[in-house]
Amino acid sequence: MTTTSERIADEIRARIRSGELTPGDPVPSTRRIVAEHGVAMATASRVLDALRRDGLVEVRRGVGTVVAAGAAEPGGAPTAPDAAAVVRVAMAVADAEGLGGLSMRRIASDLGIPTMSLYRHVRSRDELLARMLDTVYATSPLPRPLPDGWRARAETCARTMWAAFQRHPWAAHIMSMTRPQVLPHGVAHTEALLAAFSGIPGRPLDLETRMHLTVSVFQLVRGLGVGIEPATQARKDDGLTDEEWMDRTLPDLQAVVDQRRHPHLSAATSADIDLTLDSLFEFGLARLLDGYAAFLGDAG
Template sequence: MTTDNDGIRDLARGMRLLWRATGGARRGPKPTLTVDQVVRAAIEIADARGLSALSMRAVADRLGVGTMSLYTYVPAKAELVSLMLDALDAEGTLPHTIAGSWRERTESWAREDWALYHRHPWMLQASARHPLGPNTIRRFDSALRSLAATGLPVAELVATADVIDNYIRGMARRSIESRELQRRTGVSEERWWAELEPLLTQYVTADEFPAVRQAWAGGAFASDIDSFDYGLQRILDGVEGRIRALD
């Protein structure tokens, strides 16, 4: 579920705002704020209380201005969320600027995005349908430049970037949900599974679920393998296999 508008909007207006293409001098009193100040205040609210708590009134209150005056900077919440996402895409190092192989650059990109989602979990609640700003495009361009050394066809570069991005988002969502459950309930993941295990032993029998019981007996579910890193490495192994197949 998303909390910002994912339907048809005035995309031209949103793009002008994202790219700061105002198109002429502004009439009326001299502004007391900047769009960037509005965006930063909105990010602080979403970080603290989630995207559902974000409203134009909440941002106005945080900045100490009237709600109606805020609309002279950003026309609606949907455009504000797009600005917030683009601002956060400016965080971190562009992967193509990192010394190393395409794989090392891609690993850096994946870990930076993983950390970004954990700093700003509301990003995963935002609609995928929003105008793309300069920082978002710059980061995507950097990802493609990082993968270009693979020699894959351009269409496959885009598909590979999409696979990696979806993997990061999916794993981050799972991790953040687990963290939020622990915060709300006071029960850690480890404690929850420890309490469930005796019941699973009773219901998950070796006759009916032999593979699960074999993995269980072998300690697979108590493994210290980092699932995020393991999955990322297997994806990149697959990319390397594809590169070899094209040689």
């Protein structure tokens, strides 16, 4: 018996194969599928998953799910993938579904090859994740030239990384601070921060101090970045914006906050406070660098 998701997927397949939808054209989003067919978000997600496994659609950052190149050409023999293709497909899966949807079997299925064939290109899942993270750095280069002054350079590095994590919410989860991966394209970011803290007039710093200053900036961005993926997934799961979710949850929170025992939190739950990951990033980065300025004698 054909399921609802299979029936909807067949309808979109027919539109692609008939030429109504051509490579690069957007396909119905999960929200549109929900609205047009009256199905649950999970069903709509299964529709796009099936089309992606067939190689008919792909995820493009900033655009959404579109018809894949060559999708309307029947009967063509698949091209053997290379390492770059493996990483590209893995990133597309992670962008669309998070790390929870990423597996070697899933990548092989999307590429149309046996799972064991992937190991010709990557030795392990850890190596694949490292290559994915390195690609994030490669596609998020620092601007050239970098601004003058340690503070401006530190802000530029932090904002570049923050923007990269927003484009690829899974990347922050991969990034290790205690056992850093070898990332050829990531070294430029570390070098830029180390250089920013060198040669400060009247405040020579040893390498260990500069390394602590550098890694602390990374840690701030990474620490907040790990919240992007679950927040994004939560919005997909329930269809609510963060503001809508808070409006629904606030009465329950206010009910457990005792004004006499928790006067400050009680006031906060009654105030209109704009508290988002972006605002936490901006506030946290500014206060961290304020502390650096005090440590460096306000030499920024």
